[in-house]
Amino acid sequence: MRHVAALAGVGTKTVSRVVNGEPNVSAATIERVRHAIERLHYQPNLDAANLKRANGRTLTLGFLVGNLADPFSAAALRAIEEEAWERKTAVISASHDYDPQRELEIINNFRGRCADGIILGPASGRHSFRALEAARGTSLVFLGALPMGVPGDAVTTDNAAGAGQAADHLLRLGHRRIAYCGTVAATADDVAAEERYRGFMEKLGQAGITARDIPVLQNLQDAETARHDIARLIQSSPRPTAIFTAGTAGTAGAIKALRESGMNNSIALVGFDDFPLADLVDPGITVFAQDAEGIGRIAAETLFARMDGFSGEPATHLIPATLKERGSGEIRPRSASRRPYVAAGIS
Amino acid sequence: MRHVAALAGVGTKTVSRVVNGEPNVSAATIERVRHAIERLHYQPNLDAANLKRANGRTLTLGFLVGNLADPFSAAALRAIEEEAWERKTAVISASHDYDPQRELEIINNFRGRCADGIILGPASGRHSFRALEAARGTSLVFLGALPMGVPGDAVTTDNAAGAGQAADHLLRLGHRRIAYCGTVAATADDVAAEERYRGFMEKLGQAGITARDIPVLQNLQDAETARHDIARLIQSSPRPTAIFTAGTAGTAGAIKALRESGMNNSIALVGFDDFPLADLVDPGITVFAQDAEGIGRIAAETLFARMDGFSGEPATHLIPATLKERGSGEIRPRSASRRPYVAAGIS
DNA sequence: CTGAAAGCGCTTACAG
DNA sequence: CTGAAAGCGCTTACAG
Numbered sequence: 001m002r003h004v005a006a007l008a009g010v011g012t013k014t015v016s017r018v019v020n021g022e023p024n025v026s027a028a029t030i031e032r033v034r035h036a037i038e039r040l041h042y043q044p045n046l047d048a049a050n051l052k053r054a055n056g057r058t059l060t061l062g063f064l065v066g067n068l069a070d071p072f073s074a075a076a077l078r079a080i081e082e083e084a085w086e087r088k089t090a091v092i093s094a095s096h097d098y099d100p101q102r103e104l105e106i107i108n109n110f111r112g113r114c115a116d117g118i119i120l121g122p123a124s125g126r127h128s129f130r131a132l133e134a135a136r137g138t139s140l141v142f143l144g145a146l147p148m149g150v151p152g153d154a155v156t157t158d159n160a161a162g163a164g165q166a167a168d169h170l171l172r173l174g175h176r177r178i179a180y181c182g183t184v185a186a187t188a189d190d191v192a193a194e195e196r197y198r199g200f201m202e203k204l205g206q207a208g209i210t211a212r213d214i215p216v217l218q219n220l221q222d223a224e225t226a227r228h229d230i231a232r233l234i235q236s237s238p239r240p241t242a243i244f245t246a247g248t249a250g251t252a253g254a255i256k257a258l259r260e261s262g263m264n265n266s267i268a269l270v271g272f273d274d275f276p277l278a279d280l281v282d283p284g285i286t287v288f289a290q291d292a293e294g295i296g297r298i299a300a301e302t303l304f305a306r307m308d309g310f311s312g313e314p315a316t317h318l319i320p321a322t323l324k325e326r327g328s329g330e331i332r333p334r335s336a337s338r339r340p341y342v343a344a345g346i347s
Numbered sequence: 348m349r350h351v352a353a354l355a356g357v358g359t360k361t362v363s364r365v366v367n368g369e370p371n372v373s374a375a376t377i378e379r380v381r382h383a384i385e386r387l388h389y390q391p392n393l394d395a396a397n398l399k400r401a402n403g404r405t406l407t408l409g410f411l412v413g414n415l416a417d418p419f420s421a422a423a424l425r426a427i428e429e430e431a432w433e434r435k436t437a438v439i440s441a442s443h444d445y446d447p448q449r450e451l452e453i454i455n456n457f458r459g460r461c462a463d464g465i466i467l468g469p470a471s472g473r474h475s476f477r478a479l480e481a482a483r484g485t486s487l488v489f490l491g492a493l494p495m496g497v498p499g500d501a502v503t504t505d506n507a508a509g510a511g512q513a514a515d516h517l518l519r520l521g522h523r524r525i526a527y528c529g530t531v532a533a534t535a536d537d538v539a540a541e542e543r544y545r546g547f548m549e550k551l552g553q554a555g556i557t558a559r560d561i562p563v564l565q566n567l568q569d570a571e572t573a574r575h576d577i578a579r580l581i582q583s584s585p586r587p588t589a590i591f592t593a594g595t596a597g598t599a600g601a602i603k604a605l606r607e608s609g610m611n612n613s614i615a616l617v618g619f620d621d622f623p624l625a626d627l628v629d630p631g632i633t634v635f636a637q638d639a640e641g642i643g644r645i646a647a648e649t650l651f652a653r654m655d656g657f658s659g660e661p662a663t664h665l666i667p668a669t670l671k672e673r674g675s676g677e678i679r680p681r682s683a684s685r686r687p688y689v690a691a692g693i694s
Numbered sequence: 695c696t697g698a699a700a701g702c703g704c705t706t707a708c709a710g
Numbered sequence: 711c712t713g714a715a716a717g718c719g720c721t722t723a724c725a726g
Binding site: 348349359360363367391392393394395396397398399400401 | 703
């Protein structure tokens, strides 16, 4: 900057004015400064500028999740980054790999870099307060999970409602014996999984189906475990006429088990979470899809609102999951009840 | 920092020493400073530190690709970020959406933030020199594409070899009529696609198959176009006994076309690029998979080597694609030639 | 319309 | 083992 000022024969303040497009500079001066910038390949140092800037902003935002490579996080990042660049804001992203210790370290690093705000997919639902405490002063929005026990802004899928709608979808087709197949997520304390289970069971309960008539498989840690357990489930008696899988590992396992037993076209399947090319399987797999991009976008908007001084109560934004009918979820039970099913309350 | 120094009753230089773990501080002093840091929730400002740091490093790295949400980029980012945090380096990431103008703007922004280096999946293969020029002085490594016309470090899949191996795989099974189905990538000038085509055709040529005996579909822009064109292809005569698809859109289209015609178990299919749950289709889809994580990791290592002063000639790292046999690619032609096929040169 | 002085929070180079 | 002074590249608050 000194060099530019010298070459243009002006003070550094004038260079600053030109760079930042401030008023009160003569056209001729602007021209000379522009020329000098060009010739010297001058690139203003944003970090130095931030150091003394009035509003204390660094135009930097932190995004921290368990694993950036998982499709949900990647899609959310894409949306966040889009919002951010519109505001000239850069996004630093990192994976904590579901390690609360690493989560805190990275949050502190973000703070050391003076991030204006942080969007966090927490390592553990039960320890939200630690993350909030670490952020201390830096705006923080939870993504894909609700903070437990502490007030905080959050944007996530409405898991209970989505699972309830999945149950409803199958009930409407006449199914009465519907199995719940839950996968354990990377976090031991997975609030999302609990919500899906709750929403599913409540809806069946409202339809007058008692818990002992609902086969439940839990702890399906991976697709292979799911395949094995679900294979056994569909040989049991009375056999379920429909299956709901609460995560993609379970869905993958169910697809294999159903095809291996030749029942892929006779037992209905609805999965939670979409996956690429789900329409290539026979039949196409019906799912409730999370709106990862919408969640990312709204998280970013919420964060920017906070950074701009919005001081309302912390709020939770529940984003609906949407049904994608592809065939597997529209299979009717062999002996569909003649009595039409009427959807239970809630709406 | 002033406040910490005051509270601990020491100079700021001593606080600096404790924070950075420098030697020559008495244990008692360290203890007092630690205490003050704790009480004041002091977090050192990295940007300020960088401003005067001797080596000029900011411990920041930029990652810029067409779309962060695509699985290849997301997996590469994950690997890069892992390498980076080991070196206390943060990763700023962004998508240029295949717009060369936006690509330049973001590179300049990275430079303004004093990134130590940049990993770039270029918007356009033909304009590498613009990106290099923009980076000017900042280390730059190309990822997933080779710089054209200018020397530069690059890490990418060995597309020609991978496509050649796919051809070889099918030739070994006795196939002689193998179709090439190419998808047009987001960039008009897609070097990777050209390389796959070249590698495929060369291998068939070496096997004595002339170009007019190789059905070629190009411009399969999306899965639907691919489904349509491939459906027609497999009704043609003589019908190909095997299909090679050069990208996932083509693979998806081929899967649909083959199933709809009932030939999914009689015409072989090998795709380039893996996709999730490829083993759920019937038969499972054989692919050559790119090693996105390996590519990301090696790009990061290459970049760090440059930043550490390595000044050898710019080099290209070609990472092999690996065969994943899942069934579709192991189907033999109806009337397999009795004469055993011997793989052609190159090795 | 323009510029000289002070200072952002740190590190460097030095003196004790 | 410790600290006072200078300066990194900018912006702010001011005076002209």
